[in-house]
Amino acid sequence: MDQHRPSRREVLAATGVGVAGLAAGCAAPRDESSVEGNSSHDIDREDRADGSTYTDVYEAIIDSVTQIRVFGVENPRTDETGRGQGSGFVVDEQYVVTNHHVVSGGEEIDLQYSNGDWSSTRLLGSDVYSDLAVLEADHVPDVATPLGLAEERPVVGQEVLAIGNPYGLEGSMSSGIVSGVNRTIPAPQGNFSFPNAVQTDAPVNPGNSGGPLVDLDGNVVGVVNAGGGNNIGFAISAALARRVVPALVEDGEYDHPFLGVAVATVDRFVAEANDLEEAAGVIVTETTREPAAGTLEPADRSVERGGEPVPVGGDVLRSIDGEPIPDRNALSTHLALETSPGETVRVELRRDGEVRTVELTLGSRPRPD
Known part of the structure; x- marks a missing residue:
């Protein structure tokens, strides 16, 4: 990785912006009887099927999607601390976007990339009102190409893919369409809502939160936030993320x-x-x-x-x-x-x-x- 560490303002080049019980978030560690699967870097890429356009998109961006493990999370029902997990994605040479609710309350936050690399992080900024957070990673592998936040707003019927780590199953992908736009969805806790959310029928589950919802060009149209079942999932829109993320990088907070x-x-x-x-x-x-x-x-x-x-x-x-x-x-x-x-x-x-x-x-x- 280049020894030059960009300033916080240089994150704008990657994001394309100027400085300006339903949560699909932290999933508890699953026991040994739970479903497990190989990490994507262990998949045999020889003698395989041709795949599809979805396969091409997946292979183009999977190296930039991370699994997030959060340690020291307090369980409000037991007053004990444990571990949670979610998803995130690289937006420049050192920054990773995820959900506020994925990392909130954690004492330490680690990343695992699809090539098997691990990295520690520090929380650079977090915003409860948009459910967005930015982590500064100590290590980002060269294969992790920064993902861009879509400049065009999504339309109903547009094909999208959700990539993340549902139930800790690394590198999973689900497909669907944008089934609604400009939704206002209530926050799981607190008397407020998230505006301009993207609705999708792409299945999202606990552990998907913080991962990207992308179009077929690999642009991030939303940051997966919640799954309500019955083929309804939601993502914080790229339009809102384009305003919030640079402020979290620059100032650690965003004024609404x-x-x-x-x-x-x-x-x-x-x-x-x-x-x-x-x-x-x-x-x-x-x-x-x-x-x-x-x-x-x-x-x-x-x-x-x-x-x-x-x-x-x-x-x-x-x-x-x-x-x-x-x-x-x-x-x-x-x-x-x-x-x-x-x-x-x-x-x-x-x-x-x-x-x-x-x-x-x-x-x-x-x-x-």
Whole structure:
């Protein structure tokens, strides 16, 4: 490996960006009766079948996908420490991307590459709100070519491959399609969600988390985050990773924009209860803190519709900087991908039957407890 160790800013050349119970994550070590398989570097590559396009993609990137072993993880049910595992992938000559939940709480984190090489690491940065983390590896083999984060956003029906280490089975691959985009999925712990997630029917299981979801050109369209069973899996989008990863490399953390509101999507019941012409936008149900507090007006009462309380009287947000906000997913995605803390945005809203525009300077999302 070249003796030159690139600066943290040089990771941008590889990622292609400017400095700017459902988790498929840590799997417990399996006992001796569990399924096992040879590491990919032990596979006999002589007298083999021709394979397919999937085979070509797999062979092009498998050397860049790592197994992650985390030591000293505390089990909240037993108060004992043990070991967990997940997946990751190389994004430049020394950095490896994985999930926050894979490495969170670990005392030591080791990598194993597909050629059998091992490496110790240090945690360079981690972000709970995007479930992303970056490790600095002490050793990356020459065969591990950095993977790039896709610049084009995925589309439904696009073929994708998930490569990782489900149940500790190193170098596994599953195939599927992008079955949904721009999903907002709840975090396993904490009162927040991950925006702009990619949904796939490629099977992902415990141990896949942190591994790449790639297109047939080998570009990473998402970082596998969770598997819900029934042919539904999710990945943190490359679009969000392109914003977060460089900041984790540079600063060890990432500041997310913060509006300071709780909202609900305007559905038919909300529209009827608030005399709205159409079921579109989001209604402010609570202003939790600045910048919304004192500027936006939350619902002041509720009525029952369909057996559930429906907010009445709050501001209905219609667009931000001219970008339509039809629902909660659109709001969280726009804030996550198009805005930054300290930026002033123009919010078009409906209040008391009138349309008006207000300006808000976005804050930084508070750190979780």
